[in-house]
Amino acid sequence: MSEKKFASRLIDFLKEIYSCVHCGYCLEACPARDASYFDVYGSRGKMQLFKSLLEGKTEISKDFADRIFNCALCGWCTYKCPEELPTTDIFVAARHECVSKGIGFMTVEAARRYLLKSQNPFGASDSERIEWSKGLNLKRTGETVLFASCMNPLMGYTELINVLGVSFEKVVELFGFLEEMDLDRFVRELAGIVDPNEYYQEVLRRAVKILRFIGIEPAYLREDEPCCGKPLHTYGYLEDFVKQAEYTAKMLKERGTKTLILLNPVCLYVFRVLYPKFLGNFDINAKHFSEILAENLDKWSDQAAFKNPVKVTYHDPCYLARYLDVIEAPRIVINNIKGVELVEPEYTKKETYCDGGGGVEVTHSEAAVKMAARRAQMLLETGAKKIVTTCPACVAMIRVGLRAINAPEDVEVIDLADLVYEALIQNVEL
Known part of the structure; x- marks a missing residue:
């Protein structure tokens, strides 16, 4: 992410905005663009919109805010950008310009x-x-x-x-x-x-x-x-x-x-x-x-075991995997629970697909549900009955997505803490 301290206006990112070459790498798995079908909701479209604003060809308006807030800030575009542009930081600056002018959403103000x-x-x-x-x-x-x-x-x-x-x-x-x-x-x-x-x-x-x-x-x-x-x-x-x-x-x-x-x-x-x-x-x-848990395996993993085999898939939260590069720790924990088989979904680790959390569910709930449904389908296709993640917002939105696609009721979404707890209590008293 960007090292620009207190950069809060689009003009602060003038060089970065004009460095966008409109290659489209940011669009492959952009959940906002997938849910809304138009490039303007993806990073490439937003960058073009920012150029128009800086050149005086457009102005900050309700329509402008609609396009800027319809985004989960999942970081896919930042991760995929060959120019290494701090796209999510730029989006936050654009939102700052909107709310500074009193243009936004009543839900956000609430x-x-x-x-x-x-x-x-x-x-x-x-x-x-x-x-x-x-x-x-x-x-x-x-x-x-x-x-x-x-x-x-x-x-x-x-x-x-x-x-x-x-x-x-x-x-x-x-x-x-x-x-x-x-x-x-x-x-x-x-x-x-x-x-x-x-x-x-x-x-x-x-x-x-x-x-x-x-x-x-x-x-x-x-x-x-x-x-x-x-x-x-x-x-x-x-x-x-x-x-x-x-x-x-x-x-x-x-x-x-x-x-x-x-x-x-x-x-x-x-x-x-x-x-x-x-x-x-x-x-x-x-x-x-x-x-x-990954740093203290010797203190719990010997007692963590399921009596019957369990197939799980793991959803990487955007903030944990892309923003913080915490990718291996959850997998180390899962793989050290006896009786658990981990199946990776389509789009995983740093290339995880956002489930529609990140704030967009507050401003654009219909788009958020579409994002959640798309990710839920990917996770469902692994055949795992337990979908494990490490973020409360992801638990909520994946559950919303599963309901949206009428997934079987025996598929459950749980936090990593649940998986460890369930494995431990089969062998020790907590």
């Missing part, structure tokens, strides 16, 4: 408002965010902290909205009306009866049990855990992102945090790449859960 008010883009209460930790007796401070993130405890809301076929825009309109009548919390409590987040919160509980099994006792900041701010960056609110990053970094350092363990690769990217880039002095070590 996510921003919720995040700044409640430290999560869903607008969930503290009690909702920390519900998963009840009974685990996690200490509140320590050098090693499990960063649950906003997504891990709350991703069920995204899955539920997509399954119901309701647009995020309609949901935001409804909650805006309910907030005016002071009824929004009541409706959230009713939604809690359905408990859409139960699976995602159980993943966190299982991760804690596995960490304890290998001798790691993580702390959890509970209601004090701040948002990393990634939605602000994704949607172009860069000034807000910097302020949120400063707040979060300051809090973590004041708590004496030395290492963060995350199951969410999006937040991992923020801590590993964006904070050092935007803040310059962030030195807290951030590691993905799969990396922790």
